[in-house]
Amino acid sequence: MKKFxxxxxxxxxxxxxxxxxAHPELRVDAAEQFVARADVPxxxxxxxxxxGGSGHEPLHAGFVGAGMLDAACPxxxxxxxxxxxxxxxxxxxxxxxxxVHVVKNYTGDVMNFQxxxxxxxxxxxxxxxxxxxxxxxxxxxxxxxxRRGTGATLLVEKIAGALAEEGGKLAEVAAIGRExxxxxxxxxxxxxxxxxxxxxxxxxxxxxxxxxxxxxIHGEPGRRREKLRPARDLVRSALDAILEAKPIARDDQVIVxxxxxxxxxLIELYLVxxxxxTVLAERGVRISRRLVGNYVTSLDMAGLSITVTRVxxxxxxxxxxxxxxxxxxxxx
Amino acid sequence: MKKFxxxxxxxxxxxxxxxxxAHPELRVDAAEQFVARADVPxxxxxxxxxxGGSGHEPLHAGFVGAGMLDAACPxxxxxxxxxxxxxxxxxxxxxxxxxVHVVKNYTGDVMNFQxxxxxxxxxxxxxxxxxxxxxxxxxxxxxxxxRRGTGATLLVEKIAGALAEEGGKLAEVAAIGRExxxxxxxxxxxxxxxxxxxxxxxxxxxxxxxxxxxxxIHGEPGRRREKLRPARDLVRSALDAILEAKPIARDDQVIVxxxxxxxxxLIELYLVxxxxxTVLAERGVRISRRLVGNYVTSLDMAGLSITVTRVxxxxxxxxxxxxxxxxxxxxx
Numbered sequence: 001m002k003k004f005x006x007x008x009x010x011x012x013x014x015x016x017x018x019x020x021x022a023h024p025e026l027r028v029d030a031a032e033q034f035v036a037r038a039d040v041p042x043x044x045x046x047x048x049x050x051x052g053g054s055g056h057e058p059l060h061a062g063f064v065g066a067g068m069l070d071a072a073c074p075x076x077x078x079x080x081x082x083x084x085x086x087x088x089x090x091x092x093x094x095x096x097x098x099x100v101h102v103v104k105n106y107t108g109d110v111m112n113f114q115x116x117x118x119x120x121x122x123x124x125x126x127x128x129x130x131x132x133x134x135x136x137x138x139x140x141x142x143x144x145x146x147r148r149g150t151g152a153t154l155l156v157e158k159i160a161g162a163l164a165e166e167g168g169k170l171a172e173v174a175a176i177g178r179e180x181x182x183x184x185x186x187x188x189x190x191x192x193x194x195x196x197x198x199x200x201x202x203x204x205x206x207x208x209x210x211x212x213x214x215x216x217i218h219g220e221p222g223r224r225r226e227k228l229r230p231a232r233d234l235v236r237s238a239l240d241a242i243l244e245a246k247p248i249a250r251d252d253q254v255i256v257x258x259x260x261x262x263x264x265x266l267i268e269l270y271l272v273x274x275x276x277x278t279v280l281a282e283r284g285v286r287i288s289r290r291l292v293g294n295y296v297t298s299l300d301m302a303g304l305s306i307t308v309t310r311v312x313x314x315x316x317x318x319x320x321x322x323x324x325x326x327x328x329x330x331x332x
Numbered sequence: 333m334k335k336f337x338x339x340x341x342x343x344x345x346x347x348x349x350x351x352x353x354a355h356p357e358l359r360v361d362a363a364e365q366f367v368a369r370a371d372v373p374x375x376x377x378x379x380x381x382x383x384g385g386s387g388h389e390p391l392h393a394g395f396v397g398a399g400m401l402d403a404a405c406p407x408x409x410x411x412x413x414x415x416x417x418x419x420x421x422x423x424x425x426x427x428x429x430x431x432v433h434v435v436k437n438y439t440g441d442v443m444n445f446q447x448x449x450x451x452x453x454x455x456x457x458x459x460x461x462x463x464x465x466x467x468x469x470x471x472x473x474x475x476x477x478x479r480r481g482t483g484a485t486l487l488v489e490k491i492a493g494a495l496a497e498e499g500g501k502l503a504e505v506a507a508i509g510r511e512x513x514x515x516x517x518x519x520x521x522x523x524x525x526x527x528x529x530x531x532x533x534x535x536x537x538x539x540x541x542x543x544x545x546x547x548x549i550h551g552e553p554g555r556r557r558e559k560l561r562p563a564r565d566l567v568r569s570a571l572d573a574i575l576e577a578k579p580i581a582r583d584d585q586v587i588v589x590x591x592x593x594x595x596x597x598l599i600e601l602y603l604v605x606x607x608x609x610t611v612l613a614e615r616g617v618r619i620s621r622r623l624v625g626n627y628v629t630s631l632d633m634a635g636l637s638i639t640v641t642r643v644x645x646x647x648x649x650x651x652x653x654x655x656x657x658x659x660x661x662x663x664x
Contacts, residue, residue, distance in 0.1 A: 002523040002543065004600040004636060006562040015599045018606030022624045057598035077599075191334040194597075211334065230338040263595035265526075265631045266389035267347045267409075268336040274350030292354045294626070299597045300634065304336060332664040 001200040008197035012054045012076050019061060023326055026064055033081070034089035035061040036071040046164040046173045047071070047093035050102040050157060051086060052109050053078040055196065055299045056217060058327030059153060065325030068161035069102075077196050077299070078218045080108035086116035090125060098126040098170035100177060102157055104149030105133035128170055130177035132156055134184040134307065136245035137214025137222045148216050151259050151296050151307035152184035155319075158328065162318035180315060185246040186257075186307040187238040188222070190215035194262060194299035213237070217261070217298045217305075231268070235275035238306050243283065248310050250284030255311055255319060260294040261303035269293065269304060276306060288316055295327065333532040340529035344386045344408050351393060355658055358396055364420035365413070367393040368403040372425040378496040378505045379403070379425035382434040382489060383418060384441050385410040387528065387631045388549060390659030391485060397657035400493035401434075409528050409631070410550045412440035418448035422457060430458040430502035432509060434489055436481030437465035460502055462509035464488055466516040466639065468577035469546025469554045480548050483591050483628050483639035484516035487651075490660065494650035512647060517578040518589075518639040519570040520554070522547035526594060526631035545569070549593070549630045549637075563600070567607035570638045575615065580642050582616035587643055587651060592626040593635035601625065601636060608638060620648055627659065 005011050012033075019035065020028035027036045040047065050060040051073030060072035070093040073081035090099050099120065103113045110131070117127040134152035141148055160177035168176070190212040193202035203219035206212060211234075214222025223241075248254060258273045260266070273292045280287055288311060296305070311319070322331025337343050344365075351367065352360035359368045372379065382392045383405030392404035402425040405413035422431050431452065435445045442463070449459035466484030473480055492509035500508070522544040525534035535551035538544060545566075546554025555573075580586060590605045592598070605624045612619055620643060628637070643651070654663025 002540070002560050002634065004521075004523075004563040004566065004596065004604050006564055006603075011599065011603060014606055015603040018602035018604065018609070018624070021609045022602060022605050022622050054599060055597065057602070062598070189336075191336075208334070228334050231336040232338055234336065262597055263632050263634070264336065265387065265594055265629065266394070266626075267343065267386060267631070270350035270354060270389070271338075271343060271347040272336050272350065273354050274346055277350070277353045290354050292350070294598075297597065299599070300595050302334065302595070302632065329661050 001195055003197055005197050011197045012074060016074065032088035033085050034071050034073045035064050036089065036092055037064060040070050040093040041095040043095045044097050045095045046097045046168060046170050047095060047099045048102060048157065048161050048164055049089050049093060049099055051075065051081040052104050053080060056297050059296045062327030063157050063325050067165045067321055067323035068157050068325050068328065077198065080112045083112050083115040083119060086113055087119045090116060090120045090127065091123065094125045098128065100160060100174050101127055101129045102153065102177060103129055103131050104153055105131050105146055106143045107145060108143065126170060128174035130156060130160065130174055130181065132181050134181060134186045135216065136185045136241055137187055141216055142220040143218065150188065150217050151186040151257050151305045152181055152309060154257060154295050155184060155255060155309050156180045158323060159315050159318045162321035165321065180309060183311065184307055184309040185242040186305050187241045188215050188261065188303060188305035189213055189234055190261065190301055190303035192302040193219050194301035196299065215303060217296060219298065219301065231272055232275045235272055236279055239276065239279045242306065242308050246310065248285055248308060251286065252310050253286050253288040255309045256287050256290045257307040258292045259296050259305045259307065261301040261305065262294065262297040263300045263302040264304050266293065272304060289319055333527055335529055337529050343529045344406060348406065365417050366403050366405045366421035367396050368421065368424050369396060372402050373427040375427045376429050377427045378429045378500060378502050379427060379431045380434060380489065380493050380496055381421050381425060381431055383407065383413040384436050385412060388629050391628045394659030395489050395657050399497045399653055399655035400489050400657050400660065409530065412444045415444045415447040415451060418445055419451045422448060422452045422459065423455065426457045430460065432492060432506050433459055433461045434485065434509060435461055435463050436485055437463050437478055438475045439477060440475065458502060460506035462488060462492065462506055462513065464513050466513060466518045467548065468517045468573055469519055473548055474552040475550065482520065482549050483518040483589050483637045484513055484641060486589065486627050487516060487587060487641050488512045490655060491647050491650045494653035512641060515643065516639055516641040517574040518637050519573045520547050520593065520635060520637035521545055521566055522593065522633055522635035524634040525551050526633035528631065547635060549628060551630065551633065563604055564607045567604055568611055571608065571611045574640050578642065580617055580640060583618065584642050585618045585620040587641045588619050588622045589639040590624045591628050591637045591639065593633040593637065594626065594629040595632045595634040596636050598625065604636060621651055
């Protein structure tokens with residue numbers, strides 16, 4: 001294994017220290033291991049908390065800031081944050097209007113966020129949970145009952161975060177988060193496996209000419225191993241899977257995320273986005289907004305995911321609202 | 333080779349088409365192969381043009397926009413743009429106040445930008461060239477006489493771009509660009525080589541336990557092959573090289589860029605930034621601003637570079653000025 005680390009056991013804590021130094025505009029609680037906006041709690045504002053295993057950066061800590069998350073809880077690499085950690089973040093951000101937990105659908109995350117929500121309730125904090133399960137590749141997987149949560153997490157956090165920022169109530173913020181999830185579908189390809197510092201070797205083996213179609217963000221198996229095909233064919237297959245799973249029709253407006261899984265050059269992501277444009281144009285689907293880059297990664301996996309979210313005008317308005325985070329930033 | 337491409341010969345053109353679709357706020361000239369701000373030429377504004385081989389994204393096309401570059405010319409992968417292409421971009425952006433060419437110090441780039449500047453002069457456009465040669469690892473290299481231009485290019489483009497945006501004159505914009513370059517030093521490590529689509533295999537071979545210290549952004553050899561060491565040791569050696577090469581002293585203010593070369597997870601970059609903070613604190617150097625991420629890449633090379641720029645108050649002010657580009661964005 002070749003990585004820029006010291007002791008593999010210290011990677012998450014040391015990276016969090018570096019993150020804290022790099023982002024003095026945020027508040028990093030090293031003891032409780034969460035990242036929060038500096039201005040929490042904000043009285044009367046619904047707060048958003050997310051988290052999950054580390055190794056998917058910038059998700060989630062990189063999405064903390066005005067217009068998106070109030071706090072994020074990084075677990076160890078590919079390991080859920082623990083309930084106490086989530087509870088501490090929830091208490092730190094609660095401004096009396098309730099807290100939304102955005103949870104990717106992995107068994108450990110679901111369990112630990114649920115436990116934290118119950119503990120928070122005991123302390124008088126109302127928590128609504130938005131479960132993200134957008135990955136249409138497989139039903140049930142290595143660490144998941146049901147569909148996995150992947151790229152749509154970014155859209156849920158951005159759009160629900162914008163509504164919370166402008167004063168949306170707890171039920172409204174949770175509702176639009178769930179609507180965004182329901183309206184989203186993702187499909188990923190891996191060219192290579194990622195390597196966790198603790199394991200020190202790739203999470204799975206792929207022959208030199210094969211790819212994993214429908215891979216998960218922890219390297220979970222997808223639909224099939226197949227021979228590498230031209231990008232235009234891969235994109236067409238991914239969009240077939242997405243459009244079969246979700247009722248996205250001619251003249252619908254969508255946001256598209258072409259997301260690198262960690263080791264894929266940006267030039268390839270742009271090339272792939274061009275193919276997405278071609279296929280969706282054939283289907284008459286209108287791409288209203290798009291994002292191309294590395295947002296929901298899987299350490300150093302070479303691969304990418306495509307997420308398509310059918311949006312309402314209200315979702316588009318909230319998407320366009322200002323966001324000031326390390327990983328996503330626009331608007332005044 | 334496993335990449336998301338169609339025909340390797342079409343990668344740059346197809347990626348540019350995808351980039352154009354992803355960034356409708358910019359103007360992409362597919363025939364002349366350059367990317368420009370939509371609002372060029374801006375009468376009376378000094379324009380900045382850069383370019384170089386593709387494969388370093390988001391550099392340079394990702395830095396086109398308000399407050400940074402007016403145009404960028406992507407060459408084929410790891411290949412200089414041609415003079416006609418640079419001339420077309422220069423003519424497209426010239427608003428009568430002259431054009432600054434920001435050129436990384438590689439023989440092909442220097443030659444082709446110089447030819448384009450002469451052709452532009454024939455057409456009545458005054459061009460000043462800012463040469464970037466911040467890589468302190470080696471003197472002379474595979475494609476370079478003198479020192480290579482790497483991470484400091486981002487700082488030159490940002491700071492000079494900000495001065496141009498607020499009305500700086502041609503000589504002033506070029507002067508501050510040169511000052512930023514002179515005040516900058518970079519050092520890189522490769523853990524693995526990148527693979528160009530055309531070659532289809534890694535640009536060089538590295539044993540499983542060795543790294544290339546002082547590597548260039550096209551995989552050019554550095555100072556030595558060495559065994560992998562803990563991140564804290566690698567950072568210390570890189571900063572030794574940087575601080576030996578540049579007179580950065582106690583109480584100096586610096587901007588630090590910890591830059592991924594393409595396949596290095598963000599979590600490792602943050603860990604490395606934490607080590608940079610420790611070492612510079614020992615030396616009494618004050619980090620006024622920092623940037624951690626993938627900005628000047630080398631396709632899918634696992635590796636990173638560290639750039640340190642000693643800044644004046646004026647440079648800091650210009651660094652903080654608004655910038656609205658696909659790859660770098662802040663401010664209203």
